[in-house]
Amino acid sequence: MSKWIMETQGLTKAYRKFIPVDQLQLHVREGEVYGFLGPNGAGKTTTIRMLLGLIRPSAGSIRIFDRELPRHRSFILRQVGSMVEAPSYYGHLTGRENLKLTCTLLQIPETEVDRVLDIVRLSQAQHKLARTYSLGMKQRLGIAQALLGNPRLLILDEPTNGLDPAGIQEIRELIVELPRQHGITVFISSHILREIERVATRVGIIHTGRLLFEGEMSELQRKGHPFVQLSAEPMQQTIDCLRDWGYLVEKADHGMNIMTDPAEASVINRRLVSHNIEVSHLSIGGRSLEDIFLEMTKGADSL
Amino acid sequence: MIRLFQYELQKMRRTRLLWLVAIAPLFMVFQGVQNFIRYRQIWTREAWEVIMEQTFIFYPSFLYPLLIAVIMAMVARVDHVQGGWKYMLARPVSRSDVYIAKLAVGILYILISMLAFGSSVVLGGLVAGAGSSIPWEEIFRKMAGCFLASLPVIMIQYEISVRFNHVGIPLALGIIMSVPSILVANSEQFWLLDPWTYPVVLMLGSRLGMDNGQAGMMNIVIVMLTLLVFLIGIMGFRRRDIV
Amino acid sequence: MNFMRVLYTEWLKQRRGLLPWIVVGGPLMFAGMMWVDLYLRYSYLSGRHPNLSSWELLMQEGFMIWALFYPIGITLIAALVHYREYTDQGWKHLLALPVTRLSVYTAKWLLIWLLSCSAAGLLLIFMYMTGIILHFSEPFPLGQYIRYGINLCIAALGVVSLQHWLSSRLANPLYGMAIGFSGSMGALFFAQSEMMRFVPYASALFTMTVDNEDQWLAITTGLVAGPLLLIAGLVEFRQRDIH
Numbered sequence: 001m002s003k004w005i006m007e008t009q010g011l012t013k014a015y016r017k018f019i020p021v022d023q024l025q026l027h028v029r030e031g032e033v034y035g036f037l038g039p040n041g042a043g044k045t046t047t048i049r050m051l052l053g054l055i056r057p058s059a060g061s062i063r064i065f066d067r068e069l070p071r072h073r074s075f076i077l078r079q080v081g082s083m084v085e086a087p088s089y090y091g092h093l094t095g096r097e098n099l100k101l102t103c104t105l106l107q108i109p110e111t112e113v114d115r116v117l118d119i120v121r122l123s124q125a126q127h128k129l130a131r132t133y134s135l136g137m138k139q140r141l142g143i144a145q146a147l148l149g150n151p152r153l154l155i156l157d158e159p160t161n162g163l164d165p166a167g168i169q170e171i172r173e174l175i176v177e178l179p180r181q182h183g184i185t186v187f188i189s190s191h192i193l194r195e196i197e198r199v200a201t202r203v204g205i206i207h208t209g210r211l212l213f214e215g216e217m218s219e220l221q222r223k224g225h226p227f228v229q230l231s232a233e234p235m236q237q238t239i240d241c242l243r244d245w246g247y248l249v250e251k252a253d254h255g256m257n258i259m260t261d262p263a264e265a266s267v268i269n270r271r272l273v274s275h276n277i278e279v280s281h282l283s284i285g286g287r288s289l290e291d292i293f294l295e296m297t298k299g300a301d302s303l
Numbered sequence: 304m305i306r307l308f309q310y311e312l313q314k315m316r317r318t319r320l321l322w323l324v325a326i327a328p329l330f331m332v333f334q335g336v337q338n339f340i341r342y343r344q345i346w347t348r349e350a351w352e353v354i355m356e357q358t359f360i361f362y363p364s365f366l367y368p369l370l371i372a373v374i375m376a377m378v379a380r381v382d383h384v385q386g387g388w389k390y391m392l393a394r395p396v397s398r399s400d401v402y403i404a405k406l407a408v409g410i411l412y413i414l415i416s417m418l419a420f421g422s423s424v425v426l427g428g429l430v431a432g433a434g435s436s437i438p439w440e441e442i443f444r445k446m447a448g449c450f451l452a453s454l455p456v457i458m459i460q461y462e463i464s465v466r467f468n469h470v471g472i473p474l475a476l477g478i479i480m481s482v483p484s485i486l487v488a489n490s491e492q493f494w495l496l497d498p499w500t501y502p503v504v505l506m507l508g509s510r511l512g513m514d515n516g517q518a519g520m521m522n523i524v525i526v527m528l529t530l531l532v533f534l535i536g537i538m539g540f541r542r543r544d545i546v
Numbered sequence: 547m548n549f550m551r552v553l554y555t556e557w558l559k560q561r562r563g564l565l566p567w568i569v570v571g572g573p574l575m576f577a578g579m580m581w582v583d584l585y586l587r588y589s590y591l592s593g594r595h596p597n598l599s600s601w602e603l604l605m606q607e608g609f610m611i612w613a614l615f616y617p618i619g620i621t622l623i624a625a626l627v628h629y630r631e632y633t634d635q636g637w638k639h640l641l642a643l644p645v646t647r648l649s650v651y652t653a654k655w656l657l658i659w660l661l662s663c664s665a666a667g668l669l670l671i672f673m674y675m676t677g678i679i680l681h682f683s684e685p686f687p688l689g690q691y692i693r694y695g696i697n698l699c700i701a702a703l704g705v706v707s708l709q710h711w712l713s714s715r716l717a718n719p720l721y722g723m724a725i726g727f728s729g730s731m732g733a734l735f736f737a738q739s740e741m742m743r744f745v746p747y748a749s750a751l752f753t754m755t756v757d758n759e760d761q762w763l764a765i766t767t768g769l770v771a772g773p774l775l776l777i778a779g780l781v782e783f784r785q786r787d788i789h
Contacts, residue, residue: 052393054545077395084393088386092317104310105394145390323724330728334735341738361731365614369727377720384633470719471564471626478618479571483579485611 002066005030005153005185006051010060013046020046022209023060028187028202030152031179035200035217036189039297043209044189045085048157051187052082064153078106081151083159087142091131095122095141098130099148108149116144120174136167143174154178156188160195168195175199193289197221207297226286228265231255233278241275242268257285307396307404311378314387315408320377324370324412328420331366332358336427350433355441358424363449363502364484370416371453372460372477378409379464379473388545398541406461413457417446445506452501452521455528459498462536495520498528552645552653556627560657565626569665572619577672580608584680600682602756604673605694612669613750614733616698617705620662621726624709625719627658632719637788651714651783655776659699659706666698690755697753701764703772704746705729711779715786746771 004027011024021043028034038044049055051062053073062069064076089098099113117123120140125133133141139159146154159175160168176199178184190196196203203220205213213220231254232238239256242249247268248259258268262284272279315321335358339350382388391401421442428437456477463473477499484500494500501521560566584591584604591603598606631637640650670691677686705726712722729747736748743752744767752764 049389049545052389054389054393056542056544074395074397077393082393084386084389086386088390090314090381090387091385092381093314097313097316101310101313102390102394104306104313105391105396107306318718319721323721327724327728330732334732337735338738361734365731369618369731373720373724373727380718380720469564469629470632471568471622471629474625474723475564475568475571475622478615478622479568479575482572482575482611482615483582485614486579486583 002063004028004063006062006064006187008051008060008062011047011050011057011062012059013043013050013055014058020209021050021057024206024209024211025214026204026211027214028153028185030185031183032201033175033179033186033188033199035196035203036187036206037191037193037196037203037293038189038206039191042191042206044191044206045157047206048082048084048155048189051155052080052084053077054084078149079152080155081146081148081153082155082157083142083146084155084157086161087138087145089130089138089141089145091129093130094127095130095133095137095144096126098141099126099144102145102148106149112148112150116147119147120144121170135162136164139163139167139171143171150182150184152183152185154184154186154188156186158190159188160190160192172199193293197289205293205296212296220292221286221289223292224287224289226262226284228258228260228262228268229254229256229281229283229285230258230268230279231281232272233280238272238277241272241277245271254281262286304400304404307400308407311401311404311408312411314381315378315412318377318381320374320412321415324374324416325419327370328362328366328416329423331362332420332423332427334358335360335424336431339428339433340431351428351436351438354424354428354431354433355438355445358427359445359506362420363453363506364481364500367449367453367502368456368477368481368484368499371413371457372474374412374416375409375457375460375464376470376473378405378412379461380470383468383470392545399537402465402537402540405465409461410457414450417450421446448505449502452505452525455498455501455525455532458529458532458536462532462539465536465540495524498524501525548645549649549653552649553656556653556657559630560627563626563629565623565661568619568622568626569661570668572615573665573669573672576608576612576615576669577676580604580673581676581679583607584676588680598756599684599687600680601677601684601687601691604677604682605691605754606756608673609694609754610751613753614730616662616665616702616750617730617733617747618727619665620658620702620705621709621723621730623661623665624658624706624713624726625723627654627661627710628713628719631714632717636717637714641788647784648780651780652776654714655706655710658710659702662702662706663699666695666702669698670695694753694755697755697761697764698750700768700772701746701749701753703768704749704775707772707775707779708746711775711782714779714783744771746775 006026006028008024008026011021012019013021024047036044046055050057053069065079067076069076090101093101096113099116100110103110103112117126120143122137122140122144125137130138130141139162143156143159146156160171163171172195175186175188178186188196188200197217200217203213203215203217204211229252235255239249239251242258250257250259265282265284269279269282335354338357339354382391392398424442425437460473460477463476467473480497480499483494483497484503494504504521584607591607595603631640641647673691674686709722709726712725713719716722729745733748733751736742736745737751742748743763746767749764749767752758752760755761
């Protein structure tokens with residue numbers, strides 16, 4: 001029994017002129033949100049299409065639910081929901097009809113339609129033609145389709161593409177509650193790091209077809225050498241206190257930077273306050289995920 | 304499979320293909336019947352024979368192959384637009400089943416159009432007062448023959464429509480390949496090269512003075528070509544990368 | 547000038563597409579068929595029409611069928627010129643550019659017409675070659691053929707305007723094509739009626755320059771219907787809401 005719900009070994013797709021995916025080793029644990037990161041053109045979509053059996057790999061293997069993909073395609077896909085790139089839909093049918101169609105295809109009861117419409121909040125617009133939907137609604141329809149049949153694994157390719165901040169937040173909340181409330185594992189690809197940072201527990205970074213990094217989100221964040229930013233009065237006294245307690249403190253524009261794990265922030269705060277120090281600003285600083293990412297993908301060996 | 308067939312059929316809702324398929328044949332019939340009425344005095348033959356002749360003139364060579372092209376293009380287009388292929392094929396359905404189900408839907412529409420044509424011929428003749436001795440058997444035989452003779456064309460149009468995203472390709476092919484079928488009556492050997500001419504040849508068989516050898520040849524080509532295109536098509540569909 | 551630039555870009559859009567194949571392939575296929583036909587039937591035909599030269603026979607044999615397929619070809623050309631607007635975002639992206647709707651509509655119209663004329667011109671050339679290959683003894687009646695070509699170009703005007711408007715209006719290219727096909731197939735019927743012979747789809751039937759007194763029909767219809775329908779379509783296009 002593999003501990004991974006989905007894994008790939010040496011997954012490769014090669015055309016005559018170029019190789020979009022090269023020896024990819026992905027590992028996804030059950031019940032987590034896995035963020036598949038990479039700039040545009042890095043090979044994310046090709047990888048996802050291979051995971052769904054739309055494209056044949058040139059080499060390597062894919063195991064989902066502990067079965068090999070090409071052989072057990074039917075069994076696997078029955079429990080996988082997906083949305084690849086732009087949501088696919090039949091414009092000349094209503095939202096509800098689109099979903100009913102998928103129910104017919106998958107042989108699942110029509111009650112599923114109401115359930116997923118509720119989850120993505122499209123119940124109001126279900127009787128309108130799909131081609132009249134706004135971009136956000138189309139996106140939600142795509143996710144609704146993916147949710148039909150209560151899949152164990154959800155594969156989403158750029159689900160927040162073209163959404164406004166409100167839409168992005170809705171999708172984000174949805175994605176986060178899926179493992180929690182429904183036990184669904186989510187594999188989500190994006191090039192928007194900030195969004196992935198907020199939902200993913202594990203991350204895989206792909207660049208020009210190769211996997212640069214795979215690990216826990218916290219591990220990635222730690223690469224940014226985060227620290228605690230503090231503004232407090234009286235400043236010099238604060239710095240002395242902190243240094244006495246063994247912290248490495250540097251002066252900065254806004255006040256000071258404490259070079260320690262951000263988890264310590266609340267402890268520091270409590271101690272300072274109990275010493276009658278006015279803490280006016282406390283936050284986490286460090287290199288942003290974008291910076292880490294850019295550095296990684298520039299080939300700099302910061303691993 | 305039945306389920307898939309229903310699924311494909313449902314996809315065609317609101318495409319108005321049904322209207323198209325039912326109305327287009329009426330055109331031909333209308334013309335034929337009008338001709339019949341207009342030159343009523345001149346006809347020396349049986350009324351129904353004339354009706355048949357006048358309505359069937361351009362049907363097998365012109366309207367029918369074009370209808371096949373349009374129907375198959377429509378059936379495929381529903382999925383070419385808005386990523387329908389990845390909608391379906393990233394799901395636990397067998398690709399072969401999908402290929403066959405869509406083909407079946409296309410053929411269904413073709414049969415419906417033939418039905419529309421046949422019934423409007425009958426109706427038109429009756430309205431024009433051609434009498435009550437409706438040649439049911441002959442009409443049925445002609446249409447059945449047309450259908451069977453056009454199997455290779457049906458298969459080719461379907462495969463081309465599915466394989467290529469561009470809707471113009473199967474149509475341009477269908478149009479250009481239909482061109483010779485008008486003049487096929489005049490060339491004894493070359494018609495075999497163009498499967499689009501088979502329905503016409505079958506229609507005019509007796510008048511062409513076609514011998515049994517050629518008829519047999521045609522039947523063989525029909526069966527083999529249809530099977531060949533089907534196999535190539537379905538295998539290609541199964542293996543193809545959906546990008 | 548804005549218009550010229552739009553026309554040029556429309557032309558560029560077509561360069562590596564299907565259109566060149568149709569504009570060249572159609573007439574080529576047709577001429578090939580004519581070659582076969584005359585090759586086999588020459589003696590019979592010249593017996594029936596002893597007063598006509600070989601070249602005139604060639605034109606007479608082919609013009610009716612060409613007249614049926616020409617509007618079909620124009621339908622296809624019009625559909626392809628609008629291809630970008632059927633896929634992608636439709637008209638949105640083209641009209642969001644700093645070009646007037648007037649120039650866009652008329653540029654596309656002109657392109658369709660010029661392509662149709664090219665097809666007619668190529669037909670003349672291929673027919674000439676056919677005659678040469680068949681070793682026609684008489685000299686080539688350039689004037690007669692050129693007038694035929696010009697007649698065709700003028701007769702095309704009506705169909706061009708119609709199909710251009712239909713293709714711009716109907717989102718599914720197959721619908722516009724279906725209308726065009728039906729109209730073309732009704733050409734013979736239209737031509738025989740006193741009133742309906744002015745329908746643009748029938749115009750090409752009157753373009754022949756061998757013993758044909760009705761050439762004025764094709765010319766009049768083309769010169770009247772063409773610009774009229776163009777303007778009507780333009781007016782509608784300008785005030786249309788683009789979704």
